[in-house]
Every structure is written in C-alpha cells, then in structure tokens.
C-alpha cells in the first residue's frame with residue numbers, strides 16, 4: 001500500500017480498520033464503531049468506574065486510601081465494558097498497523113481537547129529494551145508521537161526502564177507496586193531536559209492498577225515536574241471482567257500475535273523512523 005493511499009485511507013477510510021467491511025460513517029463498520037463516551041461516573045484521579053449511585057467526579061476509595069503519584073487520569077474508553085475499544089487496542093498492539101495507531105492517537109487527542117488540555121507535554125511509559133525487541137514496536141511512544149504531532153504538543157522520551165519487570169498481570173506478580181518500584185528512571189535524554197515547573201502527561205495504551213503510571217509520575221516529579229497527569233486509550237479496572245484476563249497484555253485465542261524478533265539495531269531504527277519527526281526538546285540552560 002502506498003504511503004499516500006495509506007494516508008488517505010486513515011483520513012477517509014472506505015473499509016473498517018478492523019474487519020474491512022464497508023464503513024457507513026467514520027472509519028469503522030457498525031460492529032466495530034468506537035463509543036464516544038467513557039461510561040458511568042468516574043474517579044477524576046484514576047478514571048476508575050464508580051458505583052452508579054455516586055456522582056461523577058468523586059474520588060474513588062482506592063485513591064482516597066492511597067493516592068497515586070499522578071493528579072488526574074483521562075481515558076477514552078473502558079477496556080472491559082466497551083469491546084470495540086479492546087479490539088482496536090489489541091489490534092494496534094499486536095499487528096503492525098500504523099493507520100490504527102494514527103486513528104487511536106486522533107481519538108486520544110480529541111479526548112484531551114474535550115478536557116481542555118492544549119499543547120501537552122507527553123511522556124510515553126517506557127518499555128524495557130527486551131520487551132521492545134520482542135514486540136517490535138512501542139505502542140505508548142507511537143501513540144504519544146501521534147498525539148503530539150496532531151496538537152503541536154511536545155513529545156519527550158524522558159523515561160527508561162532501569163530493569164525488566166514482569167507483566168503486571170503475571171500470575172506471580174502479587175504486589176504490582178513492588179514489581180515496578182524503582183524500575184523507571186529518567187533516560188539519558190530526560191536528564192538533559194528541563195522539567196522543572198512543567199505540567200506533563202504520561203501516555204500509555206491501557207491504565208490498569210496505576211502502579212506503573214505512578215512510578216513514571218514519581219520519576220517525573222523527582223525531575224521537577226509540577227503536575228503529572230495520565231492519558232490512556234482505555235481504563236481497565238482490576239478484576240473488571242471476571243471471566244477474562246485482568247491484564248490486557250495477552251492475545252485472545254483467535255488472534256495471532258506478530259512476535260517480531262528484530263535485531264536491536266533495526267528495533268532502534270524502527271523507533272526512530274516511526275517517531276520522526278521528534279518535536280523540539282528544550283535543553284537545560286547551561
């Protein structure tokens with residue numbers, strides 16, 4: 001597919017991005033149309049679903065008991081309650097589809113705009129190099145890049161994984177906070193940036209327990225960031241769907257993951273090419 005055709009299809013798609021059925025309106029068929037709203041009253045701090053009887057905007061019990069290190073979370077959809085969103089995220093994660101990433105990035109950009117966030121500073125949740133090589137792509141970084149380009153924000157690759165961690169949904173991970181504690185630090189580029197007094201948004205595809213996002217927020221606060229928010233495609237409440245995995249990193253049986261065993265060099269090259277152009281990065285005044 002030529003780049004021009006691919007671009008045209010991402011703006012005016014004639015076929016559903018997931019199943020190639022004809023579109024009626026938007027880039028999806030009726031079955032895969034993405035919902036416009038995140039359902040139910042939500043905690044403004046972590047975007048968790050609240051009981052229907054509670055008003056929107058009330059902090060949930062978990063946030064009151066142990067506040068996360070980020071001050072606000074914005075999500076487009078509910079991972080468990082809105083299956084088309086889950087389908088899109090899994091497809092973007094496990095198939096190498098730039099058109100899907102662009103589309104999901106535009107949805108995230110729209111949601112940020114609705115919440116009054118303009119020209120955000122975006123920092124993707126970092127992947128460990130080993131995980132990056134296994135997956136062949138860094139969805140959080142690609143999403144952050146797509147949003148930054150659309151809104152004229154800043155993309156800062158300010159964080160890195162200092163050590164590998166188990167997936168937060170791994171059966172051996174009992175304490176999610178302990179699993180990621182100390183695992184995320186400033187990257188070499190992050191140490192050269194001036195984050196002092198700035199508001200920063202951590203970007204990821206799905207927010208589950210919030211432990212990883214909190215660890216990112218702590219690293220950014222240590223670097224001087226004033227406020228750290230989290231923006232994600234979907235919120236997956238822990239145990240939100242008792243019959244399925246609680247961690248949306250797996251692939252359902254009918255889907256075939258594309259595990260791409262790339263060399264480290266080509267992986268870095270892929271990251272550079274897909275993120276190009278990296279937006280201006282402010283240097284610390286010497």
Ligand SMILES: [Zn+2]
Nearest residue numbers: 016019029032
């Ligand atoms: Zn479809």
Ligand SMILES: [Zn+2]
Nearest residue numbers: 043046060063
């Ligand atoms: Zn909460």
